[in-house]
Amino acid sequence: MGLFNLNARPGRKTAWALSSMLFLLCIIGYGVTAHIRHQENPDDNVVPTFSEMWDGIQRTAFEPDRNDELRLWVDSLASAKRLGYSLALLSLAILLGLYMGVFPYLEHIFLRFVLFFDKIPALALLPILFIVFGLGEISKIALILLGVFPTIALDTYLRAKAIPREQIMKGLTLGASDFEITYRIVLPQIMPGVLDTIRLNFKAMILFLIAGESLAASVGLGYRIFVVRRYVAMDIIIPYVIWMSLLAFAADVLLRIWIKKRYRWVGGES
Amino acid sequence: MNEARPVILHLEDAHQAYPDQGRMRTVLNDIDLKVRKGEFVTLLGPSGCGKSTLLRLILGSERPTQGRVLLDGKEIQGPDRDRGIVYQKYSLFPHMTVLQNVIFGLEMENYSMASRWLKRHKFLRHRKASTDRAREILERMSLGKDLNKYPHQLSGGMKQRVAIAQAMIMEPKILLMDEPFGALDDSTRTDMQLFILELWERTQMTVFFVTHDLVEALFLGTRLLVLSQYYTTARDHNEGSKIVTDRGIPGDHPKPTSFKSSPEISQLIEQVRQQGLDPSIARHIHDFDLSHADAYRTVDPEEWGPTP
Numbered sequence: 166m167g168l169f170n171l172n173a174r175p176g177r178k179t180a181w182a183l184s185s186m187l188f189l190l191c192i193i194g195y196g197v198t199a200h201i202r203h204q205e206n207p208d209d210n211v212v213p214t215f216s217e218m219w220d221g222i223q224r225t226a227f228e229p230d231r232n233d234e235l236r237l238w239v240d241s242l243a244s245a246k247r248l249g250y251s252l253a254l255l256s257l258a259i260l261l262g263l264y265m266g267v268f269p270y271l272e273h274i275f276l277r278f279v280l281f282f283d284k285i286p287a288l289a290l291l292p293i294l295f296i297v298f299g300l301g302e303i304s305k306i307a308l309i310l311l312g313v314f315p316t317i318a319l320d321t322y323l324r325a326k327a328i329p330r331e332q333i334m335k336g337l338t339l340g341a342s343d344f345e346i347t348y349r350i351v352l353p354q355i356m357p358g359v360l361d362t363i364r365l366n367f368k369a370m371i372l373f374l375i376a377g378e379s380l381a382a383s384v385g386l387g388y389r390i391f392v393v394r395r396y397v398a399m400d401i402i403i404p405y406v407i408w409m410s411l412l413a414f415a416a417d418v419l420l421r422i423w424i425k426k427r428y429r430w431v432g433g434e435s
Numbered sequence: 436m437n438e439a440r441p442v443i444l445h446l447e448d449a450h451q452a453y454p455d456q457g458r459m460r461t462v463l464n465d466i467d468l469k470v471r472k473g474e475f476v477t478l479l480g481p482s483g484c485g486k487s488t489l490l491r492l493i494l495g496s497e498r499p500t501q502g503r504v505l506l507d508g509k510e511i512q513g514p515d516r517d518r519g520i521v522y523q524k525y526s527l528f529p530h531m532t533v534l535q536n537v538i539f540g541l542e543m544e545n546y547s548m549a550s551r552w553l554k555r556h557k558f559l560r561h562r563k564a565s566t567d568r569a570r571e572i573l574e575r576m577s578l579g580k581d582l583n584k585y586p587h588q589l590s591g592g593m594k595q596r597v598a599i600a601q602a603m604i605m606e607p608k609i610l611l612m613d614e615p616f617g618a619l620d621d622s623t624r625t626d627m628q629l630f631i632l633e634l635w636e637r638t639q640m641t642v643f644f645v646t647h648d649l650v651e652a653l654f655l656g657t658r659l660l661v662l663s664q665y666y667t668t669a670r671d672h673n674e675g676s677k678i679v680t681d682r683g684i685p686g687d688h689p690k691p692t693s694f695k696s697s698p699e700i701s702q703l704i705e706q707v708r709q710q711g712l713d714p715s716i717a718r719h720i721h722d723f724d725l726s727h728a729d730a731y732r733t734v735d736p737e738e739w740g741p742t743p
């Protein structure tokens with residue numbers, strides 16, 4: 166066995182088998198548990214069998230509900246919209262960070278403030294948001310933004326700061342203006358890193374999304390799992406959780422591939 | 436050198452000091468210098484003496500704490516397109532291809548970000564012309580096949596050639612270089628030296644070249660400056676480097692490669708070493724070798740002491 170062999174080089178097939186092993190184990194373990202529990206009590210709803218879950222998926226994804234809607238898709242779309250607006254607004258965080266990193270006056274105006282802001286636990290602000298903005302979409306988007314905006318702004322700021330001074334001097338000797346240096350030299354260089362940070366913050370964004378939806382919403386993936394919890398509808402909750410993870414995973418992979426393709430120059434210092 | 440050529444760069448009583456442990460520490464102490472158009476000035480000095488600092492003053496990224504730095508008689512306000520720079524590191528923009536790096540300056544020129552869109556047509560024509568010009572220059576530097584490569588795909592020598600092209604295409608009044616070949620291996624370095632000499636001869640530009648390699652300084656330059664913190668004056672305590680040597684470099688310019696292994700050069704090396712590079716042989720301010728025709732200095736009577 167090469168389990169503790171530093172130099173082990175498993176072949177392609179072995180590598181795949183090894184990677185699938187834990188997934189398979191989980192699925193089998195679950196199936197066995199569900200089977201045993203159903204033998205003891207055919208009405209057990211804590212650990213639904215695969216066929217029960219499949220029914221659940223059928224019902225939410227392909228059969229219209231009372232309101233004549235396909236729930237899973239409606240929920241997904243609502244959640245995706247909230248995330249999409251937040252992502253779009255995060256471009257302001259990039260802009261703020263960039264300007265703080267490039268222009269010393271703006272750095273002095275904003276840096277301390279953003280640093281302080283970053284320390285406020287966003288979830289603690291949720292009641293305030295609900296009071297101020299009501300229970301509508303704004304509160305939920307605001308919560309996501311409060312949670313990750315400062316992080317992204319500060320990360321962009323640090324990256325902009327780390328651009329060697331020499332490059333900026335060189336830009337000036339080539340006749341570039343301050344704005345040209347900001348947008349043609351600094352921003353494109355830090356962009357792949359910033360996108361990576363956003364990618365890593367997906368998880369936090371989804372967390373805030375679900376927190377917001379669980380407390381005040383009438384549609385959305387987070388809202389749904391908290392609603393059906395009342396009926397212990399594990400046959401819905403589990404597929405929803407897996408669906409959310411798959412979506413997040415796919416978004417992550419797509420963004421990673423796109424960054425790699427778009428920023429071919431990444432791969433070395435000049 | 437042709438004395439009739441105009442003075443292009445002029446430093447007068449330039450001092451530079453940095454805060455260090457709660458006080459100001461002088462790095463450059465009273466630098467006086469006149470450089471004429473077309474000169475190839477090499478600046479030599481022990482590590483940490485302030486060569487890069489002096490270059491930054493000429494570049495304009497820093498202002499002297501005392502004294503003045505003039506280009507064509509006008510005080511330098513900040514880095515601008517009159518002075519090109521080639522660094523040892525960070526010499527290219529990593530997110531641009533070779534071609535994009537080289538035309539960057541021309542693209543910035545004449546067209547603000549707004550007018551690039553408003554006068555789209557004219558801008559595109561201008562860019563076409565810039566591209567052709569950059570292509571031609573890169574072609575001549577035998578980089579014609581690498582136009583669309585990114586810097587991380589180039590060797591060290593190629594990078595520096597692109598960096599030189601990037602600066603040269605702007606036709607700056609002075610080309611500043613801070614140990615540009617310091618990270619290259621010996622043979623690439625020699626190639627690059629020949630390359631820069633050829634370029635200098637063809638374009639008649641003014642070059643200010645920092646190096647810590649004696650042979651390189653003597654081989655390339657028409658004029659040698661040695662900046663050093665090792666010297667003595669009438670004062671007990673001295674701080675900050677001075678120009679301890681300012682002399683012409685004898686022989687033809689540019690020199691044949693054979694010069695590097697000639698007996699002449701070993702003799703010159705020995706001389707220069709004693710004039711400022713060796714901490715154990717600190718020269719007195721009276722004995723600096725300021726034999727270049729344009730060398731001048733203003734002396735502080737306190738440092739000079741009673742005239743014998």
Ligand SMILES: Nc1ncnc2c1ncn2[C@@H]1O[C@H](COP(=O)(O)OP(=O)(O)OP(=O)(O)O)[C@@H](O)[C@H]1O
Nearest residue numbers: 453454462480481482483484485486487488489647
């Ligand atoms: N911005 C700064 N703040 C404080 N001290 C500085 C600064 N820049 C340079 N110095 C100091 O000035 C001195 C000269 O530095 P400089 O980089 O000019 O030396 P150098 O001759 O170029 O050295 P090297 O041959 O190693 O490149 C050093 O002691 C350095 O610590």
Ligand SMILES: [Mg+2]
Nearest residue numbers: 486487488613
């Ligand atoms: Mg230096």
